[in-house]
Amino acid sequence: FSGIFAQNLRRTYRTVFQEGLERTAQLPKDTITKEDMAHLPELLQNYLELSGVTGQERVNNVRIVFHGRMRSNPDDEWMHFKSEQYNFFDSATRAFYIKAKKKGIPANGLHLYRNGKAFMTIKLAGLLKIIDVDGLEMDQSETVTFLNDICFFAPAVLVNHDSISWRVLDSNRLEATYNNGSQTVGATLIFDEAGWLINFISHDRFEIVGTEVNQRTWFTPVEMYGTFGDNTLPRQAGAYYQHPDQDFCYGEFTTVEVDYNIAPDE
Numbered sequence: 127f128s129g130i131f132a133q134n135l136r137r138t139y140r141t142v143f144q145e146g147l148e149r150t151a152q153l154p155k156d157t158i159t160k161e162d163m164a165h166l167p168e169l170l171q172n173y174l175e176l177s178g179v180t181g182q183e184r185v186n187n188v189r190i191v192f193h194g195r196m197r198s199n200p201d202d203e204w205m206h207f208k209s210e211q212y213n214f215f216d217s218a219t220r221a222f223y224i225k226a227k228k229k230g231i232p233a234n235g236l237h238l239y240r241n242g243k244a245f246m247t248i249k250l251a252g253l254l255k256i257i258d259v260d261g262l263e264m265d266q267s268e269t270v271t272f273l274n275d276i277c278f279f280a281p282a283v284l285v286n287h288d289s290i291s292w293r294v295l296d297s298n299r300l301e302a303t304y305n306n307g308s309q310t311v312g313a314t315l316i317f318d319e320a321g322w323l324i325n326f327i328s329h330d331r332f333e334i335v336g337t338e339v340n341q342r343t344w345f346t347p348v349e350m351y352g353t354f355g356d357n358t359l360p361r362q363a364g365a366y367y368q369h370p371d372q373d374f375c376y377g378e379f380t381t382v383e384v385d386y387n388i389a390p391d392e
Contacts, residue, residue: 135236135247139223142238146214146221147390150186153216155387158182162285167292169300170284172321177281178357183387185282187214190275191383196226198257198335200374203229212388213275215283217241218306220272224248228256237268242307244268263332263339269309270331273302274346277315277326278360279384324348333367343368354384 160180163171174180190211195204207226213219222237228250235248235257244267245260273290276283284290293301300315313328324347331344345366352361365377 135234135249136223138238139221139236142219142221142240143212144390146187146212146219147388150214150216150387151390153186155183155186158184158282158285166284167294167300169294169298169317169321170292170315173317173323174281174284176321176358179282179285182282182356184286185280185386186216187212187386187388188275188280189383189385189388190279190381192379192381194377194379196377198376200369200372205233208382211237213272213280215276215280215287218269218272220268220275239265239268239272242269242309259334263334263341266309266311267331267334269304269306270311270313270328270344272306273304273311273313274326274328277302277313277323278346278348278363279381280386281357281359282386322348322351352381354381355386357384359384 158179158181163174191209193208195206197204205226205228207224209222209224211220211222219240220237224235226233226235231251233248233250233256235246237246238244242265244264246257246264247255248257250256276287289305291303295301295314298317301312302315303310303312311328311330313326315323316325316327318324325345327343327345329343331342333340333342346363348360349362349364351358359381361381363379364375365379367374367376
């Protein structure tokens, strides 16, 4: 009986990403040149060069596999997980499916963001909902997450994304503003001396734990970069909320696979 509930989440996830694959398969995938990046801030151009964007096909979708661990509160036990997600950039969509164990009990979850709306559901043993969140705060938070995914895991999308605007703050920081429908969110991107993007900080995300909702500073420092095909992307990173008394790491992520422009049924 419990497997039916988990299967429903998987079925929804599969339906969403198959629809996205069919849709984006029809889009052009011409090659990105240095000239295509000339309108961007120099700091961003350098990062795109380092990431391997020059000579890459324009990215219409991406599939990312992570493993790692997550928790809801600083005193909670870690929940180890493996996740797969698809992002689509023609019509901003993010489908994130997670398989995990909490105190030895299997859990399945789905984060879905499309048409500017988002929800997150996680079920323990495929039956008991331990997280079930939607609403305006979730919509805004997942818009920030979508921007974060682009900057770190699909940097080629930044070349021709008309909904993202940039402001240079100083020699190693850029401010990004992203608009998707009714949502407008911002982030500060921090680069190291070599030009790598090492942190993404946003004040537009909400920490939602049960019925408690707090707008928090959210940041995702990168610990290590690695090679994925022709691209160099984050291999290990953390996800943090800034609490009044300390920085709270709620997620640790290791990137396993990154693939672009996946074809239907591939």
